[in-house]
Amino acid sequence: MAAKPVTKKLINSVESCVDDNLRGLVAMYPKLRLHPKHRVVTIRNDRDTGRVAVISGGGSGHEPFASGFIGSGMLDGAIAGGIFASPPTGHVLYAITHLHKYNSGGSIVILGNYTGDRLNFGKAIEKAKIAGVKVREVIVAEDIASSHNKTGGRGLCAEVYLFKLCGAMSAKGYDLDSIHKMALDVCKHMATLGVCLSPCSLPGQPPLFEIAQGEMELGAGVHGEAGIAKVTMGTAKEVTALILEKIVDHLKLVAGDRVTVMLNNLGGTSILEVNIMCSEIKDYFSSKKIKSERIFAGHMKTSLEMHGLHVSVIKLSRENGDFWLELLDGSTDAPGWTGTRLSVWEDGQVGDDDDVLDNYTRKASAGPSLSQSQQELFRGCLQGAGQALVKSESLLNKLDSGCGDGDCGTTIKQFAQAILDYIKQGSVEHPSNVLWVLSEIAEKDMGGTSGGIYSLGLAAASQSFASSRTVNITAWLAAWESGMQAITKYGGAEPGDRTMLDTLHTASVAFKQNLSSDLKTLLRKTGDAAEVGAKATASMTARAGRASYVASGYTRDDDAGARAVAIWLQAIVDFMLSKI
Structure with a gap:
């Protein structure tokens, strides 16, 4: 059997694509700072804000996740791993310790529920605690398709919700414990499910799997893996109903409930399709007498060029729902959302803080x-x-x-x-x-x-x-x-x-x-x-x-x-x- 052809991609090399991607980000937004040896991007600060730093990261290939969401009111920094691979512990620890210099309120680290991320981020968090850094972790695990696993579901695009919510609370001056409590509460009210129409391919490789004409994968993840079931391709209305019925059941939504919705473009879905799906989502919830307070759509956590989408829903609690909406509506200049003041050119955006880890040795x-x-x-x-x-x-x-x-x-x-x-x-x-x-x-x-x-x-x-x-x-x-x-x-x-x-x-x-x-x-x-x-x-x-x-x-x-x-x-x- 002939080998499958390698998918064409506009890159310089497989080996350099992650680092080239990060250099491109700070070329567009020079007020961000790239720490190239550690594949870390941060907001550039020269004094202590006194705030809580909000940090995340994970494998590359999911852009704009996570570095594209760095900005006031969202992330303070992010760590990039290889394509679909967790960043190493040392790089995560570097990000935590660097940001601790400028955010004495502590750090909240948001990570997806993947073994590699849990281990590598976990080791860095424990090292930081030993060194005296105030840090809390939030493991996001909202995926319905993998929720049966022993360790819970995967962390998908709802991580971006946490970036915004935690970032907004930090900007308002809330302390670490309050932000951490809010994040854990929100995690109990989230669910995500999606479909994939065609697969992605890693740089230098052919497509990771095949989908027959007239079929789609239900429950696809963001690492090029196939979903939990192959189902017949349907209209936007039919696909919306297929996804939201499972989310409604999972979150136990009923008439009178309020929700926010995030529609995540997995990379290769046209804006036309995304807009149509947003309309169908609004109509579906209206038919169930469930109020969709906000619908956010765009590239949140992609899977390279995968054609598909994820729908992520937060059930707004009666006690805190209005506050969560206030946080989601808070201002941000993170470039993953739109062009911001970070687009103004300024010299010196590249350079590692070489001595930072020396100050955070094991105590x-x-x-x-x-x-x-x-x-x-x-x-x-x-x-x-x-x-x-x-x-x-x-x-x-x-x-x-x-x-x-x-x-x-x-x-x-x-x-x-x-x-x-x-x-x-x-x-x-x-x-x-x-x-x-x-x-x-x-x-x-x-x-x-x-x-x-x-x-x-x-x-x-x-x-x-x-x-x-x-x-x-x-x-x-x-x-x-x-x-x-x-x-x-x-x-x-x-x-x-x-x-x-x-x-x-x-x-x-x-x-x-x-x-x-x-x-x-x-x-x-x-x-x-x-x-x-x-x-x-x-x-x-x-x-x-x-x-x-x-x-x-x-x-x-x-x-x-x-x-x-x-x-x-x-x-x-x-x-x-x-x-x-």
Whole structure:
């Protein structure tokens, strides 16, 4: 079968398109500031506003989301990832710390409910908190089509609603807690659903999927993924009814309710079609005696050139609905809405704040130290675990190929090799410091979702040790449990969801149950439990992570992440037993 042709796009190169896009934004609106090394765009300030900074971001390819909504009364800054990819933790932390210099009221970070964003933004938020920054997060998850998932629906164009609402409250001088409370309340009253008529294509690639003539995808997302069902193409009136019936049911709307509506052009829909749909939306709600107070339409959160749209609705609560409308009506000069004063040219709009991260380093005690003999044991454990993971690259890639990118082994090998390099000369005297370094290695050398998971878990374990007085078995268990709690908080998974947590949890339970046993028994029982936990994932239904998005027929073997944990845990057990 002949390969599908690559879709034509006006870019310079696949590699430079994200950065070229950001340079173009500040060329149009020179009063914005581009921080190119971190792919961050901010409002330019030279003094403390005293306000709350409103921050967001995510993958590129969704323009004008999110940088196009920077301006007074909306976002103060945004972080751009690669095409359809979450920005790395370091870039998010840079944005938070830079904006903290000029907004002492704190920061509210708005992110979509995607594993990569939750992990990378979550790690940055936790780092910022450790450094003393006042910061709150709002995870937007309003998509109806994916609302059945364990971690909730995806965050779609309703994130832009939060940009406007939070930005308007900040402009009015409200404090961080008040803005955060409002945002969480609004999130309970939002729902989004859309349709896709033709797919998009990543730069340098053919279309991501196919849609037959006369069909459309219901419930399409913004990352080029197909929807939840193929349905027959209909008229604008029919499509409107199909979407809004589900939204009305989801929000439990009844006659007399009031709503605001956002119609998001996914990128390739003509303005003529958008206008027609707006008219049909107005008529539909009128027929149900539901008052549509506002209808906003345009490119909000696109999916490159995808032909389709999302309809997002906020049910205006009786208690706060008028206030929300007041916020939505507040003035803004964000260029995603219209041309603004930011269009006036001014020199110096490009340049990183190179010293900002140096002022926001980790502020934590080193915690208790290890004796010389304990250090040698710790170093040997790390070496054994790293070597075992390097040898397991092919196995883990094979396990990952059915439900992921087939690169789990390669990704973990990069992590393991970086650890092996570190322990050749790095100090292992303080477990807290070592675990923090490993967390940073996972973030930088491992990358991706797996890197985010390991980084969060290790950072939490590090903080647990920092507050411990001694290094003993109980302290290691506390650090272990702290790591799992952090992974659950930001990754959304729990034991039983077919992830690495199944191995970690099963082994930790065995470890805890055998604390009073002799060391050999404790180690053997823990290693055996890790194997049981990894094997159990083969028969589990994936409810979190990438495997949850594919058919169960592709997940018949052990979960790659769970198997990886069993491999390094067993390597540690074997080394410790050899020294007893």
